[in-house]
C-alpha cells in the first residue's frame with residue numbers, strides 16, 4: 001500500500017553538493033535545491049539503466065543469405081557494455097554519480113528487477129516489446145529506501161498539523177569535498193500531509209508531477225464477519241458471488257470511449273502534420289500535440305483510477321466480511337489468446353497482424369489484467385487479516401450442476417441461464433459456477449461441514 005502526498009518545495013542545507021566533473025575536468029558544486037533534485041533523478045535513472053543493460057535478449061544469427069539460423073543471448077546494452085555490479089564501481093566510473101546517496105542507488109536493484117519481470121509477463125500475456133530503458137522524456141523521479149540508521153535517510157518529520165518534511169541526507173566523497181566546507185549535506189522536501197502517516201519502507205519521488213509516495217506495509221483490515229463465499233467471473237457482471245449477488249466493475253462510458261478515440265485520431269493527425277514539417281519523433285512534438293496527449297492521458301487516468309478505486313473498495317468489503325474466499329484459477333494466457341502473427345510474404349522478417357482480432361484480444365486482456373489485479377489485492381488483504389483465499393482449478397465449474405453434480409455441456413441453456421438436463425435445477429449460470437467453486441474449495445480444505 002502507499003500514501004501519496006504533494007511536494008510543496010525543496011530546501012538545501014549543509015555543504016554544497018558535488019555534481020560531478022565537467023568535460024574540462026573541473027569539479028562542479030551546487031547549492032540550488034531544484035538542480036540537486038534533477039541530479040538525483042538523473043543518477044537514479046542512470047543506475048537503473050546500467051542494471052537494465054545487463055538483461056539478456058535474443059539476437060538472430062544469420063547466414064550469408066540473410067536467413068536466420070540461430071538465436072543468441074546478448075545483453076540489452078550490446079556485447080561490450082561494462083558490467084557494473086556494485087554501486088561503488090558505478091560511482092568510480094561516473095564522477096557525477098559519486099555523491100548520490102546509497103539508499104537511492106541501491107533501490108534501483110529491486111525496482112529494475114520487479115519492472116523487468118512485470119514487463120516480461122505483460123509481453124507474454126498481452127504482447128508488446130521487451131522492457132527497455134528509462135528516458136528522461138518520460139518524467140523525472142527516483143526511489144529512496146527509508147534508512148533509519150545512524151545517518152538516516154528519507155526520514156519523515158512532522159512540522160505542523162498538515163505539513164511535514166522528508167529529509168534525504170548525503171555526503172560528498174572525500175576527494176570531492178569543496179575546499180573550506182564539510183562533506184555532509186541535506187535535501188529537505190516539504191510535503192503536504194492529509195492523513196495520519198503510517199510506517200513506510202521507501203519513498204518514490206515523482207519530480208515531474210511534484211508528488212511523493214510513501215510505500216508502506218499494509219495494515220490488516222478489521223474482520224467484521226466470518227462468511228465463506230465463492231467468486232466467479234461472470235459474463236454479464238464482473239463478479240458473481242455464491243450467495244447470488246453480483247458486482248460490477250465500472251466501465252468507461254460510451255461518451256468517454258468516443259472522446260478517447262477522437263483524441264487518438266487527433267494525435268495521429270497532428271503527428272502526420274508534424275512529420276511533414278520535419279518534426280518526426282515525439283520528442284519534437286508540437287505544442288498542440290502535447291496538449292492533445294495530456295488531455296488523452298487525463299481522461300485515460302480518470303478511467304483507470306475509477307476502476308482501481310472500485311477494485312480496492314470491493315476487495316476491502318470482501319476481505320472484511322469473509323474468512324474463506326474461493327476463486328477460480330485464472331488462466332490468463334488462455335483468456336487472452338491472440339491470433340499468432342503470420343510472416344509477411346512480401347516483406348521478409350516482418351509479420352502481419354489481424355487487426356480486429358488483435359483488438360478484441362486486447363479488450364479481453366484489459367479485463368483479465370483487472371481481474372488478476374483484483375485477485376491479487378484480495379489475496380494480499382486476506383493474508384494480512386488472517387483470512388483464507390483458496391484457488392481452485394477451473395475445470396467444469398460452469399458445466400456442473402450444483403444440486404446433483406451432473407456435468408454436461410447441455411446444462412448451459414444460454415450464456416446466462418443454467419438448466420440441469422438431469423434434475424431440472426435452474427439458476428443463473430455464474431451463480432451456479434460460484435457455488436461449485438465454493439464447494440470445491442470447502443472439500444479441498446476439509447471444511448465441508450460449513
Ligand SMILES: [Zn+2]
Pocket residue numbers: 401402403404405406420421422423424425
Ligand atoms: Zn442437476
